Amino acid sequence: MxxxxxxxxxxxxxxxxxxxxxxxxxxxxxxxxxxxxxxxxxxxxxxxxxxxxxxxxxxxxxxxxxxxKGPVFVSSFKPTSIAIAVVMSAIFLGEAIFLGSVIGSLILCTGLYCVLWGKAKEEEEMREDDCGLSTTINGRVPLLQSQQS
The missing domain is CATH 1.10.287 (Helix Hairpins)
Structure with missing residues (x-):
């Protein structure tokens, strides 16, 4: 974007x-x-x-x-619509929830959490770099940093 x-x-x-x-x-x-x-x-x-x-x-x-928030968040939340549809169909239509739906929903939610956690860490590191507070990542100099002019 x-x-x-x-x-x-x-x-x-x-x-x-x-x-x-x-x-x-x-x-x-x-x-x-x-x-x-x-x-x-x-x-x-x-x-x-x-x-x-x-x-x-x-x-x-x-x-x-x-x-x-950018395209990463939109594409990350897209699969959660499947989990939401399962819950809504169980609540409003009285459909049965199967074990596969529960496991799939847990996997989707775990993946979403991992993406959001990683994105938050990335933004935190970018803020530190923009402020000039940190030029290293975990005490290491990023690869090719010395090649920048």
Whole structure:
């Protein structure tokens, strides 16, 4: 984002390539084209509503997150939507939670915590370097520091 700070364009390409990657997978998973037809007007309205309003809200939240914290945080929180969907479906729809969902959610949350911890450590080191307080990392001089002019 430092090189190309256009959040809207980055979000557009993120969604475009996600669509391009998932389109063939969807047709491989369900090759019967008749199952892709919407059977009722209510189904068409639901798809249009979620496509227009839900996706727009999602894009706005992603752009806002990229603007505030950068793309690492947005991409890190993306997998947690799966864990949130599992919890919400159990609460509101009464679906059963399986052991695989719990283990997967724990792995996702652990990975998210590790990324956030690493990002916080990186920002802390960058702040120290910007203030001129520290030119070493854990008492060691970074590689190629002497090569900088």
């Amino acid at each position: 430092k090189i190309y700070p256009e959040e809207v364009t980055v979000n557009f390409f993120y969604n475009l390539f996600g669509t391009i990657i998932s389109l063939p997978i969807c047709f491989l998973a369900e090759p019967n084209l008749s199952s892709w037809r919407l059977s009722s007007d209510l189904a068409a309205v639901a798809v249009l509503y979620s496509g227009l309003f839900g996706f727009s809200f999602l894009c706005i939240v992603h752009i806002w997150g990229i603007h505030l």
